[in-house]
Amino acid sequence: MGPMSTISRAPRWIAGLVGVALALGSAAPALAHNVVEDRDPAADSVVTQSPVTVSISTNDSFLDTGDATRGFAIVAQDGAGLYYGDGCVNIDERTMSATIDLGRPGTYTVLYQFVSADGHTLQDSYTFVFEPGADHGPAVGLVAPPVCGATTEDLPVEEITPELIVPAEEIPVVADDTVSVIPSIVGIAVLLVLLIGLGVSGLRKRQAKS
Numbered sequence: 001m002g003p004m005s006t007i008s009r010a011p012r013w014i015a016g017l018v019g020v021a022l023a024l025g026s027a028a029p030a031l032a033h034n035v036v037e038d039r040d041p042a043a044d045s046v047v048t049q050s051p052v053t054v055s056i057s058t059n060d061s062f063l064d065t066g067d068a069t070r071g072f073a074i075v076a077q078d079g080a081g082l083y084y085g086d087g088c089v090n091i092d093e094r095t096m097s098a099t100i101d102l103g104r105p106g107t108y109t110v111l112y113q114f115v116s117a118d119g120h121t122l123q124d125s126y127t128f129v130f131e132p133g134a135d136h137g138p139a140v141g142l143v144a145p146p147v148c149g150a151t152t153e154d155l156p157v158e159e160i161t162p163e164l165i166v167p168a169e170e171i172p173v174v175a176d177d178t179v180s181v182i183p184s185i186v187g188i189a190v191l192l193v194l195l196i197g198l199g200v201s202g203l204r205k206r207q208a209k210s
Contacts, residue, residue: 033118034059034060034116035058035059035060036057038056038057039054040053040055041128043126043127044126045128045129046129046130047108047131048131049132050102051099051102052099053099054074054097054099054112055095055097056074056095056114058094058116060116060117062093062094062114062116063115063117069087069088069148071115072089072091073087073113074089074097074100075098075100076100076108076110077108078102078106078108079106079107081143082103082141082143083143083144083145084101084103084141084142085098085146086098086146086148087146087147087150089148096114101139102130102138103138103140104130105130106130107128107130108129108130110126110128112124112125
């Protein structure tokens with residue numbers, strides 16, 4: 001008697017469970033989250049040019065939300081917590097990318113988010129080091145994540161740049177040749193009080209003798 005006949009003899013509810021398990025097993029790959037396969041620039045790499053194009057590639061196409069800015073994001077954040085980028089994301093099947101103009105040299109964190117093919121929103125981050133040439137002009141950082149389509153004037157930018165902050169040891173000390181007259185006035189007043197006190201005391205002694 002073969003295996004098929006054994007299954008046919010099993011109670012119907014067992015056969016039903018087997019059918020459901022097989023159905024779920026065959027559907028599992030279709031419901032899996034997108035897996036990131038490539039990130040450019042790579043994690044812990046050194047970037048020397050700005051703007052830099054950051055791209056995230058996965059093993060499957062992203063979910064079409066009808067708007068690339070809805071559920072998708074790629075921004076860079078420097079060590080001071082300022083954000084860089086315009087908030088816009090380009091999507092090409094299973095790769096999303098954004099061109100970001102960076103600020104000053106240092107370590108940057110790439111923050112990205114996408115909507116997986118199964119409808120779930122996934123987020124992650126990684127870092128790279130920015131070492132530009134001497135001719136690099138730093139971009140203005142934003143204190144809040146950028147919004148696609150908004151101009152810089154519409155977004156909160158950093159109010160004080162490091163170039164405007166002068167360390168205390170570098171602040172020039174200007175010698176002041178003027179002498180304050182306040183201590184002199186106080187000294188004269190004290191002297192007058194003492195003299196008046198001595199005069200009054202001497203007068204009382206003379207009156208007592210007479």
